[in-house]
Amino acid sequence: MSFALAVREAPAPLPSTADLQLLFARLNLEHFKGALRAHRIEYNPRLSTVSGRITYRPALIELSSLLLERNPDHVEDTLLHEMVHAWLHQSGLPSGHGPEFKTKMREVGLRSIYHDLPVARRRSRRRYVLECPRCRISIMRKCRPGGRVSCARCSPHGFDRRVEMHVREIVR
Template identity: 35%
Template sequence: MSNTRETILENLFGELNNHMFERRLSMVSVEFSERMTSSAGRYFPQRRLIRLSAPYLRLHGWDKCRNTLIHEMIHADLHVRGKPYGHTPEFKHWLKKLTGEKSIYHHDDMRPYDRPYRHVYTCPGGHKYYRKNRTRRKTSCGQCDKTYNPRYLLKYIGRENV
């Protein structure tokens, strides 16, 4: 399965690079990681590498993984063109144009498989968050407000068995 999965990823990357990025990302490589359990994907600019989460693929399938790949390819494209490649207004413009997504965050469940307990938080809006470790700093809900807002402070509920 691994070779097939990697081949599908490389083919998808090549297709997206040709159709959406005018072949600017031919020097960027892609791979899956079994160890990525807290994020769906990541771009490493020094290595020109996009790494996607294999657990995320298993949980959510190729459609969501495709959008994550496009998200990371936008970071890579901006980097290759010498532009700021964080979650800038230009990044958000391209994300919306290429995927239709307005948010830079994926709120899908990314529970790690190697931890028996998860720390659970909720916000006044009813959103649930699972964390590996219990946070000591005040944190607000990113779904209710993109910036820190004390009206949407996360409240610690407790541990949950997985």
């Protein structure tokens, strides 16, 4: 088995919400003839399954700071994706990911509706390796253990901090 160590990079700075408004204005002119009504744009750190979300009343676009910090180059596409939803809604068209969405999406230059896919794939590749300091057995888990765990082989009858498993995060 070989693992690449995941180096935890410092989160890239995301555009300020003022910059997001400028970006919105530019994309609005470029792709929607400036017809989209104003939206509040905010970062929501609790959004973890999609990189963006829109609500129409009030007109609000939320971007996942959690996911976009790791993929700052997806900010523009995520915003544009939500703007396609806004345009459909405003035009009285079905605002889900149906055929109207796909037509407009291609028109504005987006290639896939799954704007959150690169993020999802990357997240699912995260693994945790638990290693015993004594017998060196290593176990791979998809989730970080909830608390401290010791080696089940070296300490079968309960927690023993002398053989506490070292936890290491990897990305395969």
